[in-house]
Amino acid sequence: xxxxxxxxxxxxxxxxxxxxxxxxxxxxxxxxxxxxxxxxxxxxxxxxxxxxxxxxxxxxxxxxxxxxxxxxxxxxxxxxxxxxxxxxxxxxxxxxxxxxxxxxxxxxxxxxxxxxxxxxxxxxxxxxxxxxxxxxxxxxxxxxxxxxxxxxxxxxxxxxxxxxxxxxxxxxxxxxxxxxxxxxxxxxxxxxxxxxxxxxxxxxxxxxxxxxxxxxxxxxxxxxxxxxxxxxxxxxxxxxxxxxxxxxxxxxxxxxxxxxxxxxxxxxxxxxxxxxxxxxxxxxxxxxxxxxxxxxxxxxxxxxxxxxxxxxxxxxxxxxxxxxxxxxxxxxxxxxxxxxxxxxxxxxxxxxxxxxxxxxxxxxxxxxxxxxxxxxxxxxxxxxxxxxxxxxxxxxxxxxxxxxxxxxxxxxxxxxxxxxxxxxxxxxxxxxxxxxxxxxxxxxxxxxxxxxxxxxxxxxxxxxxxxxxxxxxxxxxxxxxxxxxxxxxxxxxxxxxxxxxxxxxxxxxxxxxxxxxxxxxxxxxxxxxxxxxxxxxxxxxxxxxxxxxxxxxxxxxxxxxxxxxxxxxxxxxxxxxxxxxxxxxxxxxxxxxxxxxxxxxxxxxxxxxxxxxxxxxxxxxxxxxxxxxxxxxxxxxxxxxxxxxxxxxxxxxxxxxxxxxxxxxxxxxxxxxxxxxxxxxxxxxxxxxxxxxxxxxxxxxxxxxxxxxxxxxxxxxxxxxxxxxxxxxxxxxxxxxxxxxxxxxxxxxxxxxxxxxxxxxxxxxxxxxxxxxxxxxxxxxxxxxxxxxxxxxxxxxxxxxxxxxxxxxxxxxxxxxxxxxxxxxxxxxxxxxxxxxxxxxxxxxxxxxxxxxxxxxxxxxxxxxxxxxxxxxxxxxxxxxxxxxxxxxxxxxxxxxxxxxxxxxxxxxxxxxxxxxxxx
Numbered sequence: 001x002x003x004x005x006x007x008x009x010x011x012x013x014x015x016x017x018x019x020x021x022x023x024x025x026x027x028x029x030x031x032x033x034x035x036x037x038x039x040x041x042x043x044x045x046x047x048x049x050x051x052x053x054x055x056x057x058x059x060x061x062x063x064x065x066x067x068x069x070x071x072x073x074x075x076x077x078x079x080x081x082x083x084x085x086x087x088x089x090x091x092x093x094x095x096x097x098x099x100x101x102x103x104x105x106x107x108x109x110x111x112x113x114x115x116x117x118x119x120x121x122x123x124x125x126x127x128x129x130x131x132x133x134x135x136x137x138x139x140x141x142x143x144x145x146x147x148x149x150x151x152x153x154x155x156x157x158x159x160x161x162x163x164x165x166x167x168x169x170x171x172x173x174x175x176x177x178x179x180x181x182x183x184x185x186x187x188x189x190x191x192x193x194x195x196x197x198x199x200x201x202x203x204x205x206x207x208x209x210x211x212x213x214x215x216x217x218x219x220x221x222x223x224x225x226x227x228x229x230x231x232x233x234x235x236x237x238x239x240x241x242x243x244x245x246x247x248x249x250x251x252x253x254x255x256x257x258x259x260x261x262x263x264x265x266x267x268x269x270x271x272x273x274x275x276x277x278x279x280x281x282x283x284x285x286x287x288x289x290x291x292x293x294x295x296x297x298x299x300x301x302x303x304x305x306x307x308x309x310x311x312x313x314x315x316x317x318x319x320x321x322x323x324x325x326x327x328x329x330x331x332x333x334x335x336x337x338x339x340x341x342x343x344x345x346x347x348x349x350x351x352x353x354x355x356x357x358x359x360x361x362x363x364x365x366x367x368x369x370x371x372x373x374x375x376x377x378x379x380x381x382x383x384x385x386x387x388x389x390x391x392x393x394x395x396x397x398x399x400x401x402x403x404x405x406x407x408x409x410x411x412x413x414x415x416x417x418x419x420x421x422x423x424x425x426x427x428x429x430x431x432x433x434x435x436x437x438x439x440x441x442x443x444x445x446x447x448x449x450x451x452x453x454x455x456x457x458x459x460x461x462x463x464x465x466x467x468x469x470x471x472x473x474x475x476x477x478x479x480x481x482x483x484x485x486x487x488x489x490x491x492x493x494x495x496x497x498x499x500x501x502x503x504x505x506x507x508x509x510x511x512x513x514x515x516x517x518x519x520x521x522x523x524x525x526x527x528x529x530x531x532x533x534x535x536x537x538x539x540x541x542x543x544x545x546x547x548x549x550x551x552x553x554x555x556x557x558x559x560x561x562x563x564x565x566x567x568x569x570x571x572x573x574x575x576x577x578x579x580x581x582x583x584x585x586x587x588x589x590x591x592x593x594x595x596x597x598x599x600x601x602x603x604x605x606x607x608x609x610x611x612x613x614x615x616x617x618x619x620x621x622x623x624x625x626x627x628x629x630x631x632x633x634x635x636x637x638x639x640x641x642x643x644x645x646x647x648x649x650x651x652x653x654x655x656x657x658x659x660x661x662x663x664x665x666x667x668x669x670x671x672x673x674x675x676x677x678x679x680x681x682x683x684x685x686x687x688x689x690x691x692x693x694x695x696x697x698x699x700x701x702x703x704x705x706x707x708x709x710x711x712x713x714x715x716x717x718x719x720x721x722x723x724x725x726x727x728x729x730x731x732x733x734x735x736x737x738x739x740x741x742x743x744x745x746x747x748x749x750x751x752x753x754x755x756x757x758x759x760x761x762x763x764x765x766x767x768x769x770x771x772x773x774x775x776x777x778x779x780x781x782x783x784x785x786x787x788x789x790x791x792x793x794x795x796x797x798x799x800x801x802x803x804x805x806x807x808x809x810x811x812x813x814x815x816x817x818x819x820x821x822x823x824x825x826x827x828x829x830x831x832x833x834x835x836x837x838x839x840x841x842x843x844x845x846x847x848x849x850x851x852x853x854x855x856x857x858x859x860x861x862x863x864x865x866x867x868x869x870x871x872x873x874x875x876x877x878x879x880x881x882x883x884x885x886x887x888x889x890x891x892x893x894x895x896x897x898x899x900x901x902x903x904x905x906x907x908x909x910x911x912x913x914x915x916x917x918x919x920x
Contacts, residue, residue, distance in 0.1 A: 292378025
């Protein structure tokens, strides 16, 4: 039989395919991409076939699919991967197109659901990217035909593209194409299209939008479902999704609001589990339920990160208050209000305003802090909530007072609706600190700790939970601990029965008298008091905590091993090291010594200098370039923008000009500057750069793993990126930082790049070498990369977990990731990490939840006696939170929260319009 040749220039190719399929009963197709738009071309013909098999890469980004193979032993793991695939599919679908082509989605869903259309996906990584197009058509009379060519699968492709198709009816030809198809169909890495995708296609076929937020509120009796708000957000369109534990937290907040009109919670998840996104998603949903403003308080180093996360992941604009410029700033860094007008702080032009906690701590009641304190918020969020503390003297548990942050929070919480506090370490040293935080969110919300008088409203109640105070034995006293606040019916068992039999309203806080309960209930309470109070006491119910280990055990996170470097197997040149730190020579030692003297002198005259007491030491420990920039900025002490581009140092800008430098301080800074210039001008390569190049070149990490290199500071990150660009001129290198400071280097050129573009390039493996700042890294999804290098070391080691979380995440194909830790010899970082690694081995496992109070104590130890640092590991071992197991709140699964498949959503326009309404 002759080979037939077709081109779109000569013949409409869809007519060729349509004619063949009308006579067919089966169809096998190798498609580089599988799209629903195929049904626009030959929808009726496909619908009549008995079986269609398609093997493809598809819009469902197959590089993520291999994770399903890894996680197949855990149903939860498979579900999570399937939902990630739904997200990637949804990212390619236009909502208007979906509306106009509803019949296409209905046909596609019918074919998939009936099993007549079967799709298998091949992962790109570790396999092959299917690019060739071919197919076999099986006719009713038993004959076959095969085609090979670049024929497109969409109407626009067939209409607008030049395509070539060769058809061959020779049995040998069809057998050849069939063999190619079967090879990929039965490939060990191929995965069936998950049922979740089929379900999502069905939802898209039925999806519609509310006409307005008001209509949604009215239709849902005031409670707009979280799915309607979040299902169409960017997080569901780029391969990332809200994880099970994040959705559960949002739903928990909404459930609280539904009953009491207020949501009050502390989220205490491990670092690296996405607390920011959990809180932000809850804030967006809760804000749609009311018209009040939203205030987010975060450390200065995190304010821009919050703004970026809300915009990048949730598609919602917000405004950050610039403490130095006294103006509101939009997500692109443009001012929204006039510069220098502090009164504008009470008139945020967006619904969500983000303010530095430094302004609360260091402000005054007549200024910006006072203006915020007069407002009422629909949602109030405090990040790094453990910074809000009570003041106590001696052994008494009763607070003598509160620091400025807790004082502000208690005052504003009383006038606000929902309050959410985020902290990985709600207990710093004493269990009563957890009670302090719960008491803080209880202001103006009697359902949290009960109505006055409530035994839980007293700080000594925490001793019941630590075991220092025995539980009461008398039934009446036991009931007092259960009835006020009375747990909601969702707690089940006895609480549901009490509320049902007594006909108590859901929002009723106080339960009935013990004598008013039926004898059977009194008996049940007596027998089960201990388990009831430990599960449902108001403190535990207000703290939502999920650990990485817990999620791994439940199959919600893949367990990924971490191999820490340098190690003896790495064959690094010994001359680079002095002990475990990197040797820098005499001039650097002199610079660091003078910097230490400067910090000590600076702190002695400025007891409230905070971050400034150690900023010079931290930045010299990061890089010579960062140290030089800092010394120069300090010498220009009246210039607020001296560290332009480094948004992580906003606190530095706020505090610096309060007390002018003395002549002695200036002399020390000039010595630091002079010695660092000697180091910079020297012939030797910085050993940190040498280490990076060793792993990238000699150990071939650039080829085999790809790498992300982290720094706390933009000027260090920029130095690393520039240096690597000179070493690898043909390699595209991304610099991922905040607000207009993200670039791509290649061929001696540096061009500005939006961060979303850089993320996409990493995802597509176009960029395999990325340099990033800590402040910008939240929300990065970098499972394509298999190694991480820490060019500097945070003084609190637990912060390394957040960096590691960028590559140790679901979708990571590797079972082991590699982490390199670098520090200069003789620095504070060297002292801390040398001792920790000597005594404890893997610092990630041991210090994942190190309280910030240790960092504060480290600073004091450094300024008094650097040898004292060596005793800290002993304290780490003994101060393990006595509450850990008891306030472990198992709210992690997302059963019943299939938001990806919702059929009714709010439009993106309505959500954005709502969020662009400013404070009144």
